[in-house]
């Protein structure tokens with residue numbers, strides 16, 4: 355029942371995000387096979403998202419499941435020897451630049467690529483803008499902001515907007531109440547996977 359309600363929420367979210375991506379189409383380069391956003395992150399997941407992701411994992415062939423488990427083990431070991439501040443990694447579900455659990459992916463995976471409002475109201479440009487992808491055609495690389503001049507040069511197109519799709523907002527109590535769900539504990543994807551598969 356709880357996952358059923360979560361799927362209802364995902365339907366609502368997918369519909370909303372599809373509209374936003376379509377709206378921002380002049381600035382969006384996302385396409386199958388572009389997976390930079392799955393290669394260097396820590397991917398927050400709430401419990402309900404993780405349980406849903408595991409449904410996708412269980413549907414995979416045993417060979418693929420084993421490949422993923424080996425990747426998790428390797429990432430876990432890399433983290434043990436990591437000395438920097440933020441440990442980022444390639445998502446273990448990424449295979450040949452495609453997500454093996456695409457239909458079951460998390461909320462953060464669904465919002466990658468849009469400009470969004472942070473909790474303090476400022477807008478966040480996706481990192482891939484700085485790698486020549488989304489919003490790169492209207493980016494002022496020096497100030498790291500959207501260039502009005504570049505936007506105007508594009509002619510009669512919709513403005514580059516930020517949307518209210520921060521991870522905190524999309525997993526807040528209002529959405530829990532509206533869809534009778536509980537997102538539950540939040541951890542990085544790696545932490546969920548290490549616990550799930552008892553990696554050590």
Ligand code: SF4
Pocket residue numbers: 391392397445446447448452453454455456459460463
């Ligand atoms: S679950 Fe899929 S979409 Fe999400 S980060 Fe991993 S590979 Fe990318």
Ligand code: SF4
Pocket residue numbers: 383384385388389390391392466467468480482487488
């Ligand atoms: S968000 Fe950026 S990196 Fe990710 S698929 Fe879209 S264009 Fe590629």
